[in-house]
Amino acid sequence: MSISSTLSFPIETGVDLDFRPASYVADWCATAAAIQNVVGEERREQLHQRMAAGTLRYPVSARMLADHLHHRTRRAWVALDPARHISGEYLPRYERGENEIARIVVGTTPRLVYSLRAGTRMYPGKRPHFGQSTRRTGEDNKRYRLVGECGNAFEIPTSYSVGVLSLRELVALIDRVRAPHLDEAPKHLPFPERLVWWRAQREHHAGSLQRFVRVSSVVYPELGAFYRERLRWWVANRFAGSKGRTQYAEPLDGALEAWWRRGR
Numbered sequence: 001m002s003i004s005s006t007l008s009f010p011i012e013t014g015v016d017l018d019f020r021p022a023s024y025v026a027d028w029c030a031t032a033a034a035i036q037n038v039v040g041e042e043r044r045e046q047l048h049q050r051m052a053a054g055t056l057r058y059p060v061s062a063r064m065l066a067d068h069l070h071h072r073t074r075r076a077w078v079a080l081d082p083a084r085h086i087s088g089e090y091l092p093r094y095e096r097g098e099n100e101i102a103r104i105v106v107g108t109t110p111r112l113v114y115s116l117r118a119g120t121r122m123y124p125g126k127r128p129h130f131g132q133s134t135r136r137t138g139e140d141n142k143r144y145r146l147v148g149e150c151g152n153a154f155e156i157p158t159s160y161s162v163g164v165l166s167l168r169e170l171v172a173l174i175d176r177v178r179a180p181h182l183d184e185a186p187k188h189l190p191f192p193e194r195l196v197w198w199r200a201q202r203e204h205h206a207g208s209l210q211r212f213v214r215v216s217s218v219v220y221p222e223l224g225a226f227y228r229e230r231l232r233w234w235v236a237n238r239f240a241g242s243k244g245r246t247q248y249a250e251p252l253d254g255a256l257e258a259w260w261r262r263g264r
Helices: 030-035 041-051 071-080 167-175 191-200 206-210 223-238 251-263
Strands: 099-106 112-120 141-147 160-162 213-216
Touching: 030 041, 099 167, 099 191, 167 191, 167 223, 191 206, 191 213, 191 223, 206 223, 213 223
Parallel strands: none
Antiparallel strands: 099 112, 099 213, 112 141, 141 160
């Protein structure tokens, strides 16, 4: 059993915190590859529902698979159900070579989506070239940024790394994110717990607080399980009146996590 890398949360998680993916491209299953960079949360969920059985009865439209919708298509899509369809659709566009490696979904109405992205930081004047060492070209140098839909500014502790992060290193990066709109929260709290703390100033139902923040990744399929357990533990210990553990897992995250575990 693995132990949380944050000593303030000494919980057993049952996940491999030393797991390190081969790359930031989620190509280990068709569903993960299809949804990795789709910004809209509702479109991601619908894609999962269509692909969950492993076969498609009907073709998936280009609109569903697009990372970003054309502005006219997006306007029409959001108008169908603004409260659900708008979530994630207005995230900033990807920079060249970027992939989403984790996302944080906040259970407001509509839901807010924060996207953690990784790209390659090439050395000036260098281009990827077969046979050249990655040290010479800079292909191993990764850069990171966290973006949101509402113009929120985020400060992340690790803007660059050499090679891909382990799950433990990714957790440390997410935990140490800082955002001006959360300055009122206790400084010692990790970023996901600060989001829950913000909600707790307006709502005190433990079950709702345990479901308020969802962290997930198609590159690190056990990331969701780690934060689901940790946030559940923190709410139960921080707020009086919590009645046990709330069973909570998004169907999409749960299915991807199960598929990934079976394939390891």
